[in-house]
Amino acid sequence: MKQPRGGEACPSRGVRAVGVCQRFGRRVKFAIRAGRVQGFLCTSAWWGWVYLGERVPGVVYCSMGKRIASGGAGVVRGPGPGRGQGSGDGGALFARGHLLQLAGLSAKELRAILGRARVFAGHDADGSDDPKAWRERLRGKVVANLFFEDSTRTRVSFAVAAERLGAQVINLTSVGSSISKGETVADTALNVAAMGVDGIVMRHKSSGAPHLVVRTLAERAHSYDDAGRVCSVINAGDGRHEHPTQGLLDIYTIAERFDRLDGFDLSGLTVGIVGDIASSRVARSGIVGLGALGAKVVCIGPPTLVPRSIEAMGCKTTHDLDGVIGKLDAVNVLRIQFERHDGGGGGGEKMPGASNAVASVREYYEVYGLNSARLAKLRPGAIVMHPGPINRGVEMSSEAADSGQSMVLRQVRHGVAVRMAVLEMCLNASAQGR
């Protein structure tokens, strides 16, 4: 069995049993405490260790949202009291007021979020929702941005989104908080929740950290809230696992460009995700979300960064960018996430080049960089995307990043609308239980 990677905490202790995912045949380890399954760890090579929390009490799921049938005797507890029954427009996802991943969400649930984002983006058909009333949607609520990892776009975008809805935003980062004194993510979240915040938006380098926080908040709810209420938790990127709001804003950008805002049906479109798929939470949310809405997804890059096993999520893989680029409607280019690679020893920041997965950045750019020659091979009307931050000259040229086909800044713009939708739906769902 694989051990947790350096620097990536195993979020659940006491692994006791091994089971098999019914659908994909993947081995998983279960954490059992007090005779009950508390969660499980996927041991696939490309995933690292991922804590996969519960969705429905009594049922354990694998990361792709399928039930685990064997090896999982026991009950996974729900998040505890304090949750409402959902807003009606968000379905099961928002019944608990959390957004931890896109895996497991239905197309209907994804469309509910995207449809609401369309209103906030000013793209709704009838314009009946008055923007002046938006500030009332979350008035009096407090959103805490807990960013244990660097961020520019996501953090600012969540803050702008929350403020546009009338919420107050508190920003907490590792530097300047007690995280730098060794406080755990769970303790930090518990303390913030005890102050009565309504939502926690969190980013962490460990896959599964937000799931762990939800569990901890639920288990300890009665120690910090008289009614045992649990605030909303929204995942702003956890390790190599998922970045659900990035996945949603990428989908929104594709839908806008290809005139699919009515119904967000992406069938007939092929989306290429190029680069460091193995380390990318953006890729995983994209594969799941795009696939659920009908798009074909192909992951492209060198074998060290694009393992075939990712196909189990429902995408195709190829190592031949030039062979496939002319067939793509959208090409989403990813940064090489050196800081998440082995090589160079130890954890912490890694400089470009300090990686066993990419021998030479120059060679990578020659074979997989989106340069002018490849830009010219794209279909007319095809779009170029990147979640940012862009390393110009590594994964794409400046010409590609700044071209007319580039949707990079539209992605950022749509990020605010998507996050407004997610905050509104999650916080109002949790408020129903208050």
Ligand code: NCD
């Ligand atoms: C991504 C992230 O942090 O996962 N960026 C983002 O949120 N806009 C991608 C990356 O870091 O390369």
